[in-house]
Amino acid sequence: MRQSRIFTRTRREAPADEVSKNARLLVRAGFVHKEMAGVYSYLPLGLRTLGKIVGIIREEMDAIGGQELVMSSLQDPEIWKATDRWEQDVWFKTSLKAGGDIGFGWTQEEAITRIASQQVSSYRDLPFAAYQIQTKFRNEERAKSGIMRGREFLMKDLYSFHASQEDLDAFYERAKDAYARVFARVGIGAQTFVTFASGGAFSKYSHEFQTLSSAGEDTIYVSREKGLAINSEVLNDDVLADLGVSRDTLEEQTAIEVGNIFKLGTRFSEPLGLSYKDEFGAAKPVVMGCYGIGPTRLMGTIVELLSDEKGLVWPKSVAPFAVHLVSLARDAGDEVARASDALYEDLQKAGVESLYDDRDLRAGEKFADGDLLGIPTRIVVGKDAAATGTFEAVDRATGVVSKLSREDILKSNFNTK
Ligand code: ATP
Ligand code: MG
Numbered sequence: 521m522r523q524s525r526i527f528t529r530t531r532r533e534a535p536a537d538e539v540s541k542n543a544r545l546l547v548r549a550g551f552v553h554k555e556m557a558g559v560y561s562y563l564p565l566g567l568r569t570l571g572k573i574v575g576i577i578r579e580e581m582d583a584i585g586g587q588e589l590v591m592s593s594l595q596d597p598e599i600w601k602a603t604d605r606w607e608q609d610v611w612f613k614t615s616l617k618a619g620g621d622i623g624f625g626w627t628q629e630e631a632i633t634r635i636a637s638q639q640v641s642s643y644r645d646l647p648f649a650a651y652q653i654q655t656k657f658r659n660e661e662r663a664k665s666g667i668m669r670g671r672e673f674l675m676k677d678l679y680s681f682h683a684s685q686e687d688l689d690a691f692y693e694r695a696k697d698a699y700a701r702v703f704a705r706v707g708i709g710a711q712t713f714v715t716f717a718s719g720g721a722f723s724k725y726s727h728e729f730q731t732l733s734s735a736g737e738d739t740i741y742v743s744r745e746k747g748l749a750i751n752s753e754v755l756n757d758d759v760l761a762d763l764g765v766s767r768d769t770l771e772e773q774t775a776i777e778v779g780n781i782f783k784l785g786t787r788f789s790e791p792l793g794l795s796y797k798d799e800f801g802a803a804k805p806v807v808m809g810c811y812g813i814g815p816t817r818l819m820g821t822i823v824e825l826l827s828d829e830k831g832l833v834w835p836k837s838v839a840p841f842a843v844h845l846v847s848l849a850r851d852a853g854d855e856v857a858r859a860s861d862a863l864y865e866d867l868q869k870a871g872v873e874s875l876y877d878d879r880d881l882r883a884g885e886k887f888a889d890g891d892l893l894g895i896p897t898r899i900v901v902g903k904d905a906a907a908t909g910t911f912e913a914v915d916r917a918t919g920v921v922s923k924l925s926r927e928d929i930l931k932s933n934f935n936t937k
Contacts, residue, residue, distance in 0.1 A: 521841070523877045526550075528563045530889050541735060542820035543666025545832055549892045551840075558663030558671035560816075565893070568840035570674070573815045573822075574653055576705045576837065577676050580698040584691075586651045586678050591631045593655060595623040599630040602791045612657045612671075624657035629788045629810060632679045637794040640806060643683045646796060647691065651678035653815065665737065668776060668820035678811040683796060685722075688783060688807045695811050699729055699779050706818060707835030708825055712778065713749040715740050716759060722785025724762075725754070729813075730775035735824045738777055741770040749775070776821050784808040826917075832894030833917050841875040842934040843867060844895035846886050848902040849878075859906035863899070863926065872934045891916070897934055899924075 528550030535554055538544050543560070546552040551566030562570055578588065600606035600623065612624040625631065632650060640646065656675045663669055678695070682688040696714065703712040708731050715730040730740050730749055739752040743765045750759060750770070760767060786805040789795065795803045819838075826833045836842065845867065847860035860878065867874040875895060877886050883902075890898050898914045905911045911929060913922050924932070 521875055523875055524879045526564065528565065530892050538666065539664055540666030540668070540820075541827070542668060542823040545823055545827055545892075546667065546820075549832055549894070551832075552667060558660055558669065560667050560670060560672075565840045566819075569834065569838050570815060570819055572838040572840075573706060573818055574674075574676075577702055577813055577815060578653065580702050580705075581649075581651050581676065581678055584649065584694050584698045586649045588652065589650055590652045590654055591625070591628050591635070593625045593657070595625045595631065597621055597623065599634050599792060603630055603788060605630070610658050610660075612659055625654075626656050626658045627675075627810075627812075628652070628654075628677055629679065629784065629808075630792065633788040633792045633794050633808070636679075636681055636806065637792060640681065640794065640796050642797050643799060646806065647680065647682045647687050649678055649680040649691065651676060651811075665735065666820055668735070668814075668817045668824075669737070670816060673814055674816045676813045676815060680809040680811070681794075682807045682809075683798070683804070685785070685807055688785075688809050692781065692783060692809055695781055695809070696727060699781065699811070699813070702813065703729060703731070703778065706822060706838050708778070708818075708822060711825060713740070713742055713747070713775070715749040715751050715775070715777075716754060716763065717751040717780075718754050719783065720785070720787065722787065723783040726780065726782040728777050729779035731778050731821050731825065732773050733776050733821065733824050734774055736774045736776040738775050740773055740775045742773050743770055745769060749773070776817070776824070778818050778821055779811075779813040781811045782809065784810055827894065830888075831892035834894045834896060836896050836934075839894070839896050841873045841895050842897065843872055843874040844877065844890050844893065844898045845874050846877040846883075846890060846898055846900050848883050848886075848900065852880075856901055856903060856906045860901040863901060863911070863929070866926065866930055870930050872930075899929065 530550055531548050534544035534547050547554055550563055553561040597606050610626050613621055615621050653676045657672055660669055660671050680691050703709050712729055712731045715728040716725045717728045719725045740749040741755055742749045746765055789806040794806045798804055845864055849857035864876045894916055896916050900912045910923050913924050
């Protein structure tokens with residue numbers, strides 16, 4: 521894509537009312553637009569990165585057998601009354617001209633359970649898992665964490681359906697592994713810990729995926745030795761004994777909850793009448809699990825962790841483009857411009873996602889913008905490069921410079937997969 525054609529621009533200042541580092545940088549780089557507190561629009565560059573994150577999550581959910589669907593955002597009060605969740609203060613609600621109230625979905629256990637109740641009848645219909653990547657609405661009290669806590673945000677919510685607790689337990693472990701792969705692939709694996717949190721009537725614990733960051737809102741206790749953490753909500757002697765960790769080895773840390781997995785048991789299937797007939801024809805409630813990740817929160821977390829004083833720094837896997845080609849041409853028709861255009865075309869042909877800075881700007885401004893946008897590799901075309909055919913490639917994360925020929929560039933693995 522030619523940078524001269526992108527309608528968004530970079531800016532030196534973030535909105536005065538924006539306090540979070542992630543949103544300040546993302547707004548300055550033109551990745552997101554702040555509509556109001558807790559509400560953001562995703563602009564073309566931001567949507568490319570969000571799309572990469574979503575793509576990784578989708579691949580990992582498909583790999584454990586997840587079937588993608590999309591449910592309505594408008595929610596029927598009836599099913600939420602059946603589970604006693606219609607009165608919660610998290611809802612955005614509205615009323616219909618035709619009479620009656622509806623809500624904007626903030627999670628979707630009730631909806632998927634009712635859908636499943638019309639599809640499942642026998643043990644032969646189980647197990648299965650279904651997921652969506654969909655906008656959620658929550659009337660959050662605080663919205664000071666930028667895109668990490670939206671009042672409107674994207675969520676991947678997967679729900680699993682089983683004939684027995686054992687089958688749920690086995691799937692739950694596979695989902696936990698899939699989550700670990702997601703966080704590793706987006707570049708925050710080393711800082712992300714499986715964290716024991718409060719369970720419910722059906723299991724002692726749920727598990728959160730917590731990423732260490734001073735921008736987090738949660739307090740966790742990390743056991744480096746065991747590679748796990750305990751949410752402060754559940755830290756007590758009983759839990760320590762369960763996990764075989766001693767209190768004096770724990771590190772108190774601030775962290776961001778990037779994902780959460782939970783054994784629901786029959787909490788939703790019983791009130792909503794989701795049952796199956798077993799081998800002997802007896803009706804039994806379906807056993808369920810739910811598994812959430814916030815892709816927009818994840819994007820904010822990556823920014824919090826990896827960006828530096830100059831701007832964003834994207835890992836290859838989620839960068840909006842693999843290569844930032846920067847032309848230092850003085851004139852549209854000069855030798856440098858011709859060499860840049862030719863390399864851009866070659867990159868396009870080779871299928872390398874490239875942002876081409878073909879703007880008529882000073883080198884310093886182009887480099888400052890490049891640092892702000894955070895594309896992993898910058899390739900500079902100046903007079904020398906045009907004359908010699910040797911280009912300078914700069915790694916955004918490390919600053920390491922290498923000299924590459926056109927052939928080197930085209931056979932480098934810049935691709936983001
Ligand atoms: P928190 O305690 O941070 O409010 P939660 O327990 O309410 O999170 P869940 O209901 O389990 O979160 O939602 C699943 C996932 O959705 C979370 O792990 C998080 O990644 C994401 N998420 C939740 N609330 C928000 C929000 N307001 N903005 C962005 N992402 C969110
Ligand atoms: Mg919440």
